Amino acid sequence: MKPAPFGYAKATSVEHAIALLGQYGDSRILAGGQSLIATLNMRLSAPKLLIDINALDELKRITVAGDWLEIGALVRHAEAERSPDIARHAPLIAQALPHIAHPAIRNRGTLGGSIAYADPAAELPACLLALGGELVVAGKAGRRAIKADEFFKGLFETALAPGDVLTAIRVPVAGPESRHAFAELARRHGDYALVGLAAAARADGKSLRDVRLAFFGVGATAIRARTAEAAIGLGTDPVAALARDIDPGGDVQASAAAKRHLAGVLLRRVVAQLAEARP
Numbered sequence: 001m002k003p004a005p006f007g008y009a010k011a012t013s014v015e016h017a018i019a020l021l022g023q024y025g026d027s028r029i030l031a032g033g034q035s036l037i038a039t040l041n042m043r044l045s046a047p048k049l050l051i052d053i054n055a056l057d058e059l060k061r062i063t064v065a066g067d068w069l070e071i072g073a074l075v076r077h078a079e080a081e082r083s084p085d086i087a088r089h090a091p092l093i094a095q096a097l098p099h100i101a102h103p104a105i106r107n108r109g110t111l112g113g114s115i116a117y118a119d120p121a122a123e124l125p126a127c128l129l130a131l132g133g134e135l136v137v138a139g140k141a142g143r144r145a146i147k148a149d150e151f152f153k154g155l156f157e158t159a160l161a162p163g164d165v166l167t168a169i170r171v172p173v174a175g176p177e178s179r180h181a182f183a184e185l186a187r188r189h190g191d192y193a194l195v196g197l198a199a200a201a202r203a204d205g206k207s208l209r210d211v212r213l214a215f216f217g218v219g220a221t222a223i224r225a226r227t228a229e230a231a232i233g234l235g236t237d238p239v240a241a242l243a244r245d246i247d248p249g250g251d252v253q254a255s256a257a258a259k260r261h262l263a264g265v266l267l268r269r270v271v272a273q274l275a276e277a278r279p
Contacts, residue, residue, distance in 0.1 A: 056074060063085075076109065081098065101190050126215065129224060130200045182270075183196065184266070248260060
């Protein structure tokens with residue numbers, strides 16, 4: 001199939017993109033286009049206007065400011081993979097990036113696009129949730145930050161309002177006590193995960209504190225496993241507590257029972273990773 005007819009506009013600034021979104025209610029932002037082009041071709045999406053933001057260099061920066069690492073929304077996955085700042089200050093994201101699709105897609109796909117699309121089986125929304133990050137959003141009323149815990153609302157649904165542009169993501173800079181772990185199970189490397197888990201914690205002697213577990217592929221959004229988090233902090237079995245956190249449905253890839261089992265397998269692996277000393 002081919003897309004329905006649409007117009008095209010090239011934004012010259014974030015403010016210009018916001019103005020275009022306000023002028024044309026039925027419009028979409030074009031960044032990497034790795035998900036959008038597919039939905040256009042299948043006519044699952046039929047906007048009247050595509051607003052190309054690829055010329056906005058201000059959205060392509062990776063910077064460290066105080067205790068936060070800020071990654072521009074237009075940073076490509078491949079660029080993030082090669083970034084020494086991300087490897088040093090956000091090792092969880094660095095661990096997850098090679099699992100995202102395949103090199104051709106990572107060369108074009110953007111971090112902001114992946115997070116704004118909010119696919120429940122995608123890696124980056126879960127990483128952002130596990131790290132306690134936040135989203136920087138620009139709109140008619142100015143710029144604001146939205147906590148990751150408040151950003152993902154439902155299946156492909158976020159806190160972005162009509163006319164909003166996601167400009168950057170921020171995550172806390174990793175410190176000497178930081179612990180991170182990532183694991184996913186997929187039929188082939190690069191496929192969407194059957195089940196995945198991103199985790200972050202703080203080492204306190206031989207114990208773990210401030211544990212954050214974000215599962216993906218088990219619900220309509222990435223899901224915090226708060227009961228299992230508390231169990232790790234208390235030194236009790238987190239897998240036994242996991243049933244109170246997730247209730248996955250079956251799909252064409254795996255049954256609900258299989259997903260529950262795989263989630264427990266990944267949780268044990270990730271807890272072992274978190275217990276190891278950070279290099």
